[in-house]
Amino acid sequence: MPILTPEERIGQVLAGRYRLESVLGQGGMGFVMGGKHELTGRSVAVKLLLPSYGAEAEIIGRFFQEAKAAASLNHPNVVDVLDMQIDDGEAFLVLELLDGQPLTDLLEERGKLPPEELFPILMPVMDALAAAHEHGIVHRDLKPDNIFISKDLRGRVTPKVLDFGIAKLTEGDSSVETRTGGLLGTPHYMSPEQAQGHKNVGPSTDIWSMGVLIYECLTGDRAFQADSVPALLLQICTFDPIPLADRAPELHPAITQVVHKALARELPDRYASMEDFGGALFAACREAGVVLPATLEELFPQHRPTIAPGELSAPPPPASEPEPEPVPAPLAKKPASKIVPMLSAVAVLLLVGIGAGLYLATRPTPTPPPVAIAANTPEPTPEAAPETPPEPPPETPPEPAPPQDVTHRVISEPAGAEVVLDREVIGEAPLAVTRPGDVASLEITLRLRGHVEQTISVTEESPEEVVVTLPRRRSGHRVDPVGAPALAPR
DSSP states (O other): OOOOOTGGGTTOEETTTEEEEEEEEEOSSEEEEEEEETTTOOEEEEEEEOHHHHTOHHHHHHHHHHHHHHHHHOOTTBOOEEEEEEETTEEEEEEEOOOEEEHHHHHHHHSSOOHHHHHHHHHHHHHHHHHHHHTTOOOOOOOGGGEEEEEOTTOOEEEEEOSTTHHHHTTTTOTTOEETTEESSOGGGOOHHHHTTOSOOOHHHHHHHHHHHHHHHHHSSOSOOOSSHHHHHHHHHHOOOOOHHHHOTTSOHHHHHHHHHHTOSSGGGSOSSHHHHHHHHHHHHHHHTOOOOGGGGGGSGGGSOSOOGGGSSOOOOOTTSOOOOOOOOOGGGSOOTTHHHHHHHHHHHHHHHHHHHHHHHHSOOOOOOOOOOOTTOOOOOOOOOOOOOOOOOOOOOOOOOOOOOEEEEEEEESSOOEEEETTEEEEESSEEEEEOTTOSEEEEEEEOTTBOOEEEEEETTSOSEEEEEOOBOOOOOOOOOBTOOOOOOO
16 A cells, blocks of 8 residues: 555545544654544544554554553643544544644744743643653653643633653653654753663653753753754763853842752752652742742642631631630739839828827927907808719610621632532632621532532631632543544533
8 A cells, every 4th residue: 555645645534433634743753633523523633653653563552552641641731632543554543632832833933931921831731740750651752842832712721741651652772762864852852861871761851851941941042052963962961051040131040040950960969850840940930029820839739828728717716615804914014113102102201290290299288378269250161072973874885787798709710610508509600609697607619620629618707709729630530542432522
């Protein structure tokens, strides 16, 4: 059977269900075509191996094995593998068709990206890589071409990792092995251990490649450049890149330190995990004053605020516990400045009185002179003390106003979570929820597919807008798509 070019294959139907409609791209080992499911009408991407690899059973087995591993992640930032088949001896994968552009195109348009725009793209990708590493999967071919900035029908951006698991296939026994005269992988983003031909490279390789990728996006220049592949590999294994502070002096030192740690040539000097790398980068952005979306805090919980989603407001104290009475301060703590002068004055008066009494008692009594007594002389009448007006009766305190109902606006991140009250769904966030004035607390649960549900207490101390972040589920199980029937549109 003659070998057809990708363009000549337009119009073919694979496995009786996927019609090929356009050529989307071509790489060193395969090509990707746009297609459509014959029954459901869903648009898909179909990845096929080049004919030179399609006859090797080992290559096909690893092609499927790695694709199945990527599909098992069930991560929102990993491209979905919908199906895999062998049709007439030809192996192919069916992937979700993404609308948007690769990071490469964005860099060509902008030159470089500021941290507040770059990290909302790369941090979810780092979370996807961390989940993959936990499952024993290493990408090994991170580069701007393999990060796709996808947009949904509402224009919301979701970065996606492409070719997940395929990169391991391209290494064979050596990261620098050549086939058909070309170097497998992308040398500019290779780690030193890849460049040296180590067989068993692990997550640290992805950490290095992510550091190189961040360096390029922040500066507009590649970290390592040379005129030939051997010279480039030697540079990666021998020299440090030009400091970020020299190429982008506007960057905060905290951010540059994090990136350079990821580019340490010795494995123990790099971050121990991709999650540690992402967490350090998030903390550096906070120190540098870079404003990032609140949803990124859930990706790296060790660096988020200590208030958990279920603790947005403290629950009211039990009614049965009386408030403690105020304890009077000890007498020894009272100021003595007024008591001392008062006691001194009293002592002086007592001494004066005692001295006067002794004097009067010991002196001789003189003969009183005759006194003329006036007749009918009335004694003076002492003046009457002014009458104290009676105290007014105490005023009766007014009746307390009945407690007022309070309306809170419950917001979920991401938006659209179901709001559940008393085990009933009352709407989707954002949603206005009224708390009756005589109710101290409302227990509200928010749930969204693919995220961990959260329960919060809305009390009188809660703000008018209550924002609840729903963390994504890290991993899950999905049905093995090999040999599965045609899939309905999502």
